[in-house]
Amino acid sequence: MIRLVGILIGLGFTFVVLLAFVTGAYTAATEETTESATYVFHEEAHSPESGFSFDGPFGKWNLTQLQRGYQVYKEVCAACHSLNYVAIRDLQQLGYSEAQVKAEAATLQVPGINPDTGEEEMRQALPTDYFPSPYPNAVAASAANGGKIPPDLSLITKARHDGSNYVYSLLSGYQPMPAELNQQFPDFEVPVGGYYNPYFESLVIGMAPPLAADGQVTYADGTEASISQMSADVAAFLTWTAEPKLIERKSTGWPVLGFLLFATILAWLAKKQIWASAKPRNASGRED
Numbered sequence: 001m002i003r004l005v006g007i008l009i010g011l012g013f014t015f016v017v018l019l020a021f022v023t024g025a026y027t028a029a030t031e032e033t034t035e036s037a038t039y040v041f042h043e044e045a046h047s048p049e050s051g052f053s054f055d056g057p058f059g060k061w062n063l064t065q066l067q068r069g070y071q072v073y074k075e076v077c078a079a080c081h082s083l084n085y086v087a088i089r090d091l092q093q094l095g096y097s098e099a100q101v102k103a104e105a106a107t108l109q110v111p112g113i114n115p116d117t118g119e120e121e122m123r124q125a126l127p128t129d130y131f132p133s134p135y136p137n138a139v140a141a142s143a144a145n146g147g148k149i150p151p152d153l154s155l156i157t158k159a160r161h162d163g164s165n166y167v168y169s170l171l172s173g174y175q176p177m178p179a180e181l182n183q184q185f186p187d188f189e190v191p192v193g194g195y196y197n198p199y200f201e202s203l204v205i206g207m208a209p210p211l212a213a214d215g216q217v218t219y220a221d222g223t224e225a226s227i228s229q230m231s232a233d234v235a236a237f238l239t240w241t242a243e244p245k246l247i248e249r250k251s252t253g254w255p256v257l258g259f260l261l262f263a264t265i266l267a268w269l270a271k272k273q274i275w276a277s278a279k280p281r282n283a284s285g286r287e288d
Contacts, residue, residue, distance in 0.1 A: 043173075043198040045165035048232040052164055054239065054246060057254075061240065061247055063095040068219055069237025070094060072230050075217050076210050077153065080145065083131035085154035086241050093244060101127050108132055146193060148206055157235070158242040164235050169199040171231035174209040 047055070053062040070091065073083070088105045092098065105125045110132045112123035125132065135141035141149045157163030177196040181188060190196050194204040214226045223229060239246070 042201065042203060043169070045162045045169040045199055047165045048168055048228065052232070052236055052239070054236070057250060059247065059250060062236065064221060065233050065236050066094045066240055067096070068221070068223060068230075069233040069235070069240075071219065072211075072217055072234040073153070073237055076230075077234065078131075079134055080150040080207075080210075081153045082133040082150075083154050083241060084133065084152050085130070087128065087130050088125060089127035090244065094240070098127075105129065146206060150207075153238055153241065155242045157239045163242065164239045166199065167238055168231045168235040170197060170205075171211050171234065172228050173197050173199040 053060055053065065073081075088108070089101055091101050091104060096104070105127045108125035108129075108131070109122040110125045110129045112121055113119070114121045133141075135144065138149055151159075157167060160166045174195055174197050177190055190204050194206055195208060196203060197205045211227045211230050214224075216227075217225045217230055219225050243249075
C-alpha cells in the first residue's frame with residue numbers, strides 16, 4: 001500500500017512539472033513581443049582588446065595596471081565617488097612601499113575630533129584610515145549632482161553584472177546617439193543633462209563622461225593614456241577594491257581540487273579492497 005501511494009505521488013509530481021513546462025513553452029511561443037526604446041540598442045559589456053590579466057583560472061594581478069588605475073581614480077573619479085570600504089594602507093598590496101602609503105595618506109583629509117574642544121574637524125589622514133568621501137554627507141552629494149548621489153565604488157564591480165567589463169564598457173562607451181535609434185523611435189531623445197551610453201541600462205546616463213579625452217591622466221610609467229587604456233586600468237583597480245583576495249582564492253582552488261581528486265581515488269580503491277572478498281548472491285539469496 002505504501003509503495004502504491006509513493007508511486008501515485010511521484011506520478012502526480014511528474015504530471016505537474018510536465019504541465020508547467022508545456023504551459024510555459026506555449027506562452028513563450030504565442031506571446032507577442034514588444035519592443036522598447038530603452039533596451040533595443042542596449043549592448044552587452046565587453047572586455048578590453050587585450051583582456052584583463054586576472055581573467056581565467058590562472059589569472060594574476062598586473063600591479064602596474066592597478067597602480068595606473070588608482071591614479072585614474074585619484075585624479076578623476078575621487079572628485080565624486082568614494083571608496084568607503086578601502087583602507088589607505090591597503091595600497092601596499094598594489095606594490096607601494098610603506099613610505100609611499102604614508103605620503104599618500106598625508107595628502108588626504110578625514111573627519112576627526114579636536115581633542116581640546118571635542119568638536120568635529122578635518123585632520124590629516126593616517127594609513128589606517130579609510131579613503132574619505134568627497135562630500136560631507138548624502139545631502140551635499142545629492143545637491144552637487146542634480147539630485148543623484150554618486151555610488152560608492154568600493155564594491156561596484158561586484159554590484160554590477162559582469163562588473164569589470166561593465167565598468168570598462170561604460171567609461172569608454174559614451175557616444176552620440178545613433179541615427180537609427182531616432183528613426184525607429186522618433187519620440188526617444190536624450191534629455192538635457194543626460195548622455196547617451198549604449199552600455200547603460202536605460203541608454204541615458206546622468207554622469208558626464210569622466211574620461212573625456214586622451215591624455216587626461218599622465219601616467220608615471222609612460223603608458224599612453226587613451227580613453228580605452230584609462231577605462232581598462234580603473235576597471236582593473238575597482239575589481240581589486242571589490243575582491244582583493246581574488247587571485248589568492250583562485251590559487252587556493254587548485255590544491256583543493258587536487259586533494260579532492262586524490263581523496264576520491266583513494267576512497268574508490270578502498271571500496272574495491274573492502275568488497276574484493278565479498279561473493280555475489282544468486283536469486284535465492286545464496287552465495288554462488
